[in-house]
Amino acid sequence: MEFNAPAGENLFDKAKIVGKSTPRIDGPLKTTGKAPYAYERHDVVAGQVYGYIVGAAIAKGRIVSMDTAAARKAPGVVGVISTLDHAKPLPPGMQNNAPLFGGAQVAHYHQAIACVIAETFEQARSAAALILTRYDRAPGAFDLARAAPDAPLAKGDGGKPDRATLGDFDKAFAAAPVKIDARYHTPDESHAMMEPFATIAAWEGEKLTVWTSNQMIAWAKKSLGTILGIAAENVRVDSPYVGGGFGGKLFIRADAVVAALAAKAVGRPVKIAMQRPLMINNATHRHATIQRVRIGAEQDGRITAIAHENWSGNLGGEDGENGTLQTPKLYAGANRLTANYIATLDLPEGNAMRAPGEASGHLALEVAMDELAEALGMDPIELRIRNEPETVPATPEMRFSSRNLVRCLREGADKFGWSRRSAEPGKMREGNWLIGMGVAAGYRGGPTATSGARVRLTGDGGMVVETDMTDIGTGTYTIIAQTAAETMGLPLEKVRVTLGDSAFPASAGSGGQWGAASSTAGVYAACLNLRRAIGQKLGFNGEDATFENGRIRTGAKSFALADAGTLSAEGEMTFGKFKSDYEVGTYAGHFCEVAVNVYTGETRVRRMLAVCDAGRILNPLSARSQVIGAMVMSVGAALMEDLAVDKRFGFFVNHDLAGYEVPVHADIPHQDVIFLDTTDAIVSPLKAKGVGELGICGPGAAVANAVYNATGIRVREYPLTLDKYLDKLPRYS
Amino acid sequence: MKAFSYERATSPAQAASIVASKPGARFLAGGTNLLDLMKLEIETPSHLVDVQDLKLDRIEKTDQGGLRIGALVSNTALASDETVRRDYGVLTRAIVAGASGQLRNKATTAGNLLQRTRCPYFYDTNQPCNKRKPGSGCAAIDGFSRQLAVVGTSDKCIATYPGDMAVALRVLDATVETVLPDGKVRTIPLADFHRLPGTTPERDNALEQGELITAVTLPAPIGGTHIYYKVRDRASYAFALVSVAAVLRPDGTGRVAFGGVAAKPWRVEAAEAALPQGAKAVADRAFADAKPTPDNAFKIMLAERTLAAVIDQAKG
Ligand SMILES: Cc1cc2nc3c(=O)[nH]c(=O)nc-3n(C[C@H](O)[C@H](O)[C@H](O)COP(=O)(O)OP(=O)(O)OC[C@H]3O[C@@H](n4cnc5c(N)ncnc54)[C@H](O)[C@@H]3O)c2cc1C
């Protein structure tokens, strides 16, 4: 089914289940430990043995020799595989810049070079330490600040250099009566999800099954085929529960590849979980950025010139972190420039992490707006409202599908008590704490992608939904059940949802904030086909019938859904071209109050509020969880998260959760989330968009702006740890 | 983790003599530090002597009016002891500022004193580290050293002693009681217990191989206002950037020790005498010989400002 025109009035406008706060249907399984994660799937195949990955000890160079003899002889060891078993690297899967295994070259620290397989985890780990590897170290580039000045433009749309202009920025900026020009740094960050990369792999002849933890099942299947050189049809991927991914699990990583190779080598199923240090240096992270923002405005606050340039680095000089992404969309201004540069670095691989691009971009742009407001002597909310565009600023021929940013900011200001903020920084104090308030706008796209599902009547008045869609902790099980229940007129508890198996119809998967909108539309399409099939079977026109309370009414006739017996239908939602006339985005106003200790510079976040405009909210309960989780991550980005780069040895030094600090409960105050009651007919029949990434676009900047409002000290290098401003705090008495 | 053998000791002297006689033998208390280090093969003992049955888990009054804390008293039990809370508040506050509830239930008094550094290079066996592998070099000195020591360092090692409890014990003038492999006992003032790195950073403290801690004793209470202020990058569950343990009297005199700045709790008696002149006077003296790296130079100002906050807090 193609969604090829704006949605008209439909059943979701009168919904009884969709849009209502609904506890997760998978909640009881999770709280009782009955939702097994990949590493815990002891029952899926017999004879599992444990693999332990050895990571390279250097950042760049070549393996001269590897002695695995002692490891092979160690107790319990059933096999050892080495990267040197392969003359050259295995081909990369989707978005793998560095090979995941094979060959003598080392592309980054902790790249997988061997795996020991043993009867127990402890035996495998202990034997792994017996492998002796000699390296020939090569020099590498590990310092973004040094590499940035010579970095070329990244590849943008269609492979063209990623630079866009409108009007004449230089001229307008030079002429602007008020302007700011500032540089911001965001550090490398780790996804730091609780569940590590983990896979159990088993072969049956040519056929491979991986029970794994992955956000994108169809991509995983295809990539495993490519990497292992087997037909994708021979790969089955199963990932019904995912303990967090945040983009780290969009693509196949070494756990799956090495488990598959190891299972083949020892002729038994092999299970591997990546140890935490490897999570950081073997797998991917959010890349550091350097961003320069220049904005010129008239005295009344109207922006006349805006430029946002971004530098990041990555292995192979591809796929950086593009902090400029939101800038063409957010504020008006006739003269514009965005440019995105990418340096080649030999650090571990950078890749997508929750709201790639925008999460970092807002940390620069939304602080720049605060700086501009101050230069203008204007309230930062008023400044943003004054620059609310009519059409998309950088591509004025494009319309917004729906945009209520001004409402987010106004309603948020009201609710948060913005009027109590002192415009002059450093003026609010409670005891030894300096108090400040900050605001930021938030934007993130609301994309959709083809998504399919199968729905089956079980004959007893219930139904089952089958799709390879994943629930990465976001609440997908529940919104899919809500959608199916609503469409088929069943109570929620009559719908069983099964996810994450590549044997099911392919879905959009979980990523880029497209999952909720796309997968529910796919389930809706399948349900409509099922309604037609039921009509055919029972002799009525499925299009006109009413499905309600487990019954079907059509004209004078009425059936129980169970009368249709067992019946199955597949469906897929594709999204038509008409959408490309519109900019479909999600918007938010983010607010934060902080206290900064006048002696020590410690920052405590005291209150946070997000007001979100994301179309119909399918399940306010789980949507709120998504947003507050993202706000927590934003506090981490603003105040503490920082992968420390050793620029000599080329690796992230603080590679465990003791060294890489993420917020703990004591860091997080009460968080409020308000969803505007909007719908967006351009998105899908459900008129809903995602929120999971919107929540991380802006709150970090609101924190930074609040710290400035509290202290009068502007720190442009994230995270805002106290060492960066201690010497500028007021002298204590 | 390397394979190891395991036994449970029945008396302190026996425990000490086993560990002294077997190369590569170590004591095991709560295991919250040692087992982690063994998993990473930073520590590779061949034999573990579990001391949990030694009945060293009591807190008793001493004849001098102080307290004798058994080596196996858990951090939780010590922090929540009524006498400790009343008379040695700085100790309770320091303990609860550390680790997490679960870890404090398991962690012992002796084990806490002996926890090893959190230098990130010490934790990565691919990297040179003189403390882990003598003579291999120090990756931290020109590397990522933000957390590391600013004073009492050497060109071999700039690691900190990361713990909190010992910083409080230092201002309380605690002593460590031990039994030697030959059954003799000795007492070591806490001031002399942890070692500065010098040329032998692999030795964290004054204990000999096989020497078992049996207790930590505190002198009679000294009154005053007891404060422990720990500054870190997040609000809880992190090691100190800088911490201050202080016992302050109403006339502005008192005692102060700093954590997170050296390989031992950093108390300079001559500096502490300047307390009535304020935080700067104390910090200037305590850190006169500091040799920070560019990454951690902020700790000196942070120590001063944290002490200022403590002095302010003591005024009430
Ligand atoms: C995640 C995490 C966070 C932490 N955060 C903090 C913090 O913020 N602040 C803080 O202070 N600490 C912190 N800690 C450290 C914690 O306090 C120590 O791990 C704990 O105190 C060690 O005690 P234990 O009994 O478990 O020692 P063990 O691990 O059993 O032993 C430690 C060492 O002491 C030796 N030993 C044990 N008993 C004796 C004895 N009687 N005589 C001689 N030698 C002995 C052992 O051989 C070993 O070398 C943290 C630990 C973890 C894991």
Ligand code: SF4
């Ligand atoms: S500071 Fe000490 S512990 Fe850290 S790397 Fe250097 S020698 Fe090792």
